[in-house]
Amino acid sequence: MTPLIEVLEERVRRALASRFGEAGANIDPVMRRAQDERFGDYQSNCAMGLGKRLGRNPRDVAEDIISALDVADLCEPPTCAGPGFINFRFKPSALSDRLLGIVAEDHAAGEDRLGADRTAHPEIVAVDMSSPNLAKEMHVGHLRSTVIGDCVSRLLEFQGHTVYRINHVGDWGTQFGMLVAYLGRTKPELLQNPDDLEIADLEAFYVEAKAVFDRDPEFAAESRKAVVALQGGDPITRKIWKAFCAESLRHCHQIYQRLDVTLEDRGESFYNDRLAGVVRTLRDQGLAVESDGAVCVFLDGFQTRDGQPLPMIIQKSDGGYNYSTTDLAAMQHRLDELGATIFVYVVGVTQKLHLEQLFAATRKANWATDAVRLIHLAFGSMLGKDGRPFKTRQGGTIKLKDLLDEAVIRARKVIDDQRTRGSTPDSSVPETKSSTFTSAQIDHIAETVGIAAVKYFDLCHSLGSDYKFDVDSMCSLDGNTAPYLLYAYTRIQGIGRKAGIDFNTIPTDIRLVLEHDTEIRLAKSLCRWPEVFRQSAGELRPNVLTDYLYELSKSFSLFYDRARGVRVVDARPESTRLSRLRLCDLTARTLRLGLGLLGIQTLERM
Ligand code: ARG
Numbered sequence: 001m002t003p004l005i006e007v008l009e010e011r012v013r014r015a016l017a018s019r020f021g022e023a024g025a026n027i028d029p030v031m032r033r034a035q036d037e038r039f040g041d042y043q044s045n046c047a048m049g050l051g052k053r054l055g056r057n058p059r060d061v062a063e064d065i066i067s068a069l070d071v072a073d074l075c076e077p078p079t080c081a082g083p084g085f086i087n088f089r090f091k092p093s094a095l096s097d098r099l100l101g102i103v104a105e106d107h108a109a110g111e112d113r114l115g116a117d118r119t120a121h122p123e124i125v126a127v128d129m130s131s132p133n134l135a136k137e138m139h140v141g142h143l144r145s146t147v148i149g150d151c152v153s154r155l156l157e158f159q160g161h162t163v164y165r166i167n168h169v170g171d172w173g174t175q176f177g178m179l180v181a182y183l184g185r186t187k188p189e190l191l192q193n194p195d196d197l198e199i200a201d202l203e204a205f206y207v208e209a210k211a212v213f214d215r216d217p218e219f220a221a222e223s224r225k226a227v228v229a230l231q232g233g234d235p236i237t238r239k240i241w242k243a244f245c246a247e248s249l250r251h252c253h254q255i256y257q258r259l260d261v262t263l264e265d266r267g268e269s270f271y272n273d274r275l276a277g278v279v280r281t282l283r284d285q286g287l288a289v290e291s292d293g294a295v296c297v298f299l300d301g302f303q304t305r306d307g308q309p310l311p312m313i314i315q316k317s318d319g320g321y322n323y324s325t326t327d328l329a330a331m332q333h334r335l336d337e338l339g340a341t342i343f344v345y346v347v348g349v350t351q352k353l354h355l356e357q358l359f360a361a362t363r364k365a366n367w368a369t370d371a372v373r374l375i376h377l378a379f380g381s382m383l384g385k386d387g388r389p390f391k392t393r394q395g396g397t398i399k400l401k402d403l404l405d406e407a408v409i410r411a412r413k414v415i416d417d418q419r420t421r422g423s424t425p426d427s428s429v430p431e432t433k434s435s436t437f438t439s440a441q442i443d444h445i446a447e448t449v450g451i452a453a454v455k456y457f458d459l460c461h462s463l464g465s466d467y468k469f470d471v472d473s474m475c476s477l478d479g480n481t482a483p484y485l486l487y488a489y490t491r492i493q494g495i496g497r498k499a500g501i502d503f504n505t506i507p508t509d510i511r512l513v514l515e516h517d518t519e520i521r522l523a524k525s526l527c528r529w530p531e532v533f534r535q536s537a538g539e540l541r542p543n544v545l546t547d548y549l550y551e552l553s554k555s556f557s558l559f560y561d562r563a564r565g566v567r568v569v570d571a572r573p574e575s576t577r578l579s580r581l582r583l584c585d586l587t588a589r590t591l592r593l594g595l596g597l598l599g600i601q602t603l604e605r606m
Helices: 004-025 046-054 058-068 092-109 140-159 175-186 202-215 217-231 235-259 268-284 323-336 349-364 400-420 439-459 482-498 517-527 529-538 542-560 574-597
Strands: 031-033 042-044 079-081 085-088 124-128 162-167 288-291 294-303 309-315 342-348 373-379
Touching: 004 031, 004 042, 004 046, 004 058, 004 529, 046 058, 046 085, 058 079, 058 085, 092 517, 092 574, 124 140, 140 162, 140 235, 140 342, 140 373, 140 400, 140 439, 140 529, 140 542, 140 574, 162 323, 175 202, 175 217, 175 235, 202 217, 202 235, 217 235, 235 400, 235 439, 268 288, 268 294, 268 309, 268 323, 294 349, 309 323, 309 349, 323 349, 342 349, 349 373, 400 439, 439 482, 439 542, 482 542, 482 574, 517 529, 517 542, 517 574, 529 542, 529 574, 542 574
Parallel strands: 124 162, 124 342, 342 373
Antiparallel strands: 031 042, 042 085, 079 085, 288 294, 294 309
C-alpha cells in the first residue's frame, strides 16, 4: 500500500504541475511530518524554495498550490502557515478507510503486512554478518554485527528479496597454528589421535596458548611452522584444525540459537582454492602489480597520511594471501555463483578503509557493474557503562554468553519486582499473577525478555554511533525498551481476554469510530506503518523501526489511559466497542510484526 506521505506528495506534484507546468512537475514537494501536531500531520515545504526561484512571495506561492490541490478525500482543507508551509491534516474518515483496507488486504492474503509494501524488483542480497574469528568464543564485539545483520536480513526478506546471511568466519588465521602447536606441547598424544580432541574450555585453551606464544619465541616459531603445515595441507594438522573450528562454531551456534539468528557458515577457508585465481585475474587485467615484492592493487583516491599512494596488498612478499584476497574471492563467489546484486557488509566502522578498498577494486575490475549495490553498514562500538571499551575487571574481553546471562538475570528481577508490587505499567489489567506461571514459564519469559532487551537496545541506537551497554536501562519497563513494548503487547492480549473476544473474529468490515482525540492519534500512528517500513528497509536503519514502535505504544497507552483515554472493554454501543477492540488488535499486530522484524518474539503473557 502506498504510504500516505507518498500519496500526499503525489497530490502536491500534480498541483505543482497544474500551476507551474513542466517545471512544476519536477519540484520536490519536500513533504515532512508536521513539526507541531497542532498545525497538522504533514507539511509541504516546497513553496519557500519555489518562491525564491520565481521571485514571488512564498506565502502567495503556497496559496497558489493550495488552490490547485485536490485532497478532499484525505484531508481537511490544507492551510498555509508561517513563511509558506502547507499543512495537511487527515480526516478521520480517511484514516478509517485506510485501516479497513489494510484489514481486508491482510485477511485476504492470510498474512500480516499491515500495509507494508513488497518491492517491485526482487533481488538477491548477500548479507555479510556476525563473522567472528574462530578459536575463541564469541565476545561482546560480535553482538552488533549479528543482531543488526539479522534485522536487516529480515527487513529485506520481508520486502521480497532473497537473502543469503553469510557468516564469513575467520577460520584460517595464524591463531590456528598457535593452537595446534600448543596442543602438540600439552597433549602430544592427541596429535596421533586427533579424532579424540575434546576441549572443555576453548577460551581458556586459547588464552594459555597466547600467553606462551607471547613470551616464548621458540613456541612462536613452532606455531608458524604449524601454520605452514596447515596451509600446505598436512593431514594431521588439518584434522586438528577442523576439530578446533567445529568446536568453536558449536559455541557460536549456541549463541545464534539463543539470539534466534540463522545464518550460513562460510569461513575464509572456503575461498582458499580461489585465491591464486583472484591474484592472477587482477594481474591479467593489469590492475595488480608487484611493489616491494608484494602484489598490490593501487586505487584512485587512496593515500597514506603523507600523500603516498596507498596499496591494497593481495599477496604478501612471502607468497601468502591475506584478508583482502579472501574478501575479493568471496566477492567473486557471491557475484558469480550466488548472483547477488545487493551486498551488505555489516562490519564495524573500524574496517571502513578495508571495505572501501574492496569495493573500489571490485568496481575497477568491472566485476561489479553499476547495477550492483555495495553497502558497508558500518556500526560503532559497544562501550562499558563508563564509556570506555567494554572489558572485564581484569581487562579481558567479555564473553557474549556472560553478557546475555546478565541481561536475563536482570530481566527476571524486573519482572519479579513488577509482580510483587502487584501492578503492571497499566494497573487496569492486573490479570497475570506470578502464581499462575510455572517455573518453566517464568524461565521462558525471563530469557525472552532479557534477550529482547539486549537486541532492542542495540538496534535502537543509530548505527554509526557508539553506545554504552547498560543493563538497567535496557531492561527497564519504562521508556524506549523491549520490556516496555513487550508489555504493551501482552496488555493488549489481556484486554482481548478481558473482553472475552478473539480479535480474529471481529468482522473485517466494521467501521472504525474515530472521534476521541486518542483514537484519532492511535489511528494515525497505525497508518504510518507502511511509511516507516519503507524507510527503515530502504535505508537499512533499524532505529527508524524502534522509534516508531515506541511512538505507537505511547499512542496506545494514551488511548487506553483511564483518565485521558477511552473505555474499551465495556464501551457502548457495541459498534464503538468493536471499533476500539479493532484498534487494539491492529496495534498488537503492528507491534508483533515490527518486533518480529527486529528479531524479537512477542509473549502472550508476562
Ligand atoms: N572476521 C572479521 C573480524 O572479526 C570480520 C569479517 C567481516 N567480513 C568480511 N567479509 N570481511 O574482524
